[in-house]
Amino acid sequence: MPRPLAFHVISALALIALTSARAADIKEKAAVCAGCHGDNGISQTENIPSLAGQPDQFLQWQLVFFRAGSRKNEQMQPIAEEITNEDIRSFGAYFSQMTPPRAAEDKDPDLSKKGAQVAVGRRCASCHTDSYAGTKAVARLAGQREEYLVKALHDYKAGQRVGGGVAAMADVAYRMSEEEISAVAHYLAYLK
Known part of the structure; x- marks a missing residue:
């Protein structure tokens, strides 16, 4: 050789x-x-993403x-x-590189429909992408734990969470009602 x-x-x-x-x-x-955060990065623990x-x-x-x-x-x-x-x-x-969590069967499609309307109205896809898979420094929301999404939105709304995009997220969350937060979190958690 x-x-x-x-x-x-x-x-x-x-x-x-x-x-x-x-x-x-x-x-x-x-x-x-x-x-x-669970085996293979899929959380089974409440309020843990x-x-x-x-x-x-x-x-x-x-x-x-x-x-x-x-x-x-x-x-x-x-x-x-x-x-x-x-x-x-x-x-x-x-x-x-791990496979993201697979959404379970949606038990409240009416709430998901309301959540989809909230997501469109708040222009969530403009940062998180149309599939809500996130990109670069923006989080994936599709299939994330529902109660964690609620917690994250409350943290942004209260000014307790900081980091990249915090100004945009704080502005969006601050204007959301509890009903909107619950609906959008449900929609995103069950999004397939």
Whole structure:
């Protein structure tokens, strides 16, 4: 084998081994997240969001906000304070590649219809995309836990949640009635 080809083969094998080691490392680190956010990033715990399928940049920014203390949560703060920038990038990539939660069968289609009207009226798709899958630093809403969406909207409305897009979200949530919050959260949680 000529030397240049052998060098490239060895380099490629070393890169594959390094990538595999990093993947195993982040999978091991992400196991801590499963305690709250669920296996494969799909939460089974009230008021805890699913991470699976969230956009990479969105996840990274949320971890940065938790680590900096600008986004407050007593469970997340100590964890986020211990993670490195490389971990943040790895967690974002790891969870963004997972299959997002599948919405259950909607037991209240009338409430979903009202929620869809609220979402259109509040122009939610202008940031979160037409499918509500999110993009870049904007959260995926489709299939997220209903009670978590209600909590997030209340936090924005009360000015308790900060981060990317906070001005837009605070403005939108501030003007929403309790009925609108419940309806849009239901619609998004059951959106397929």
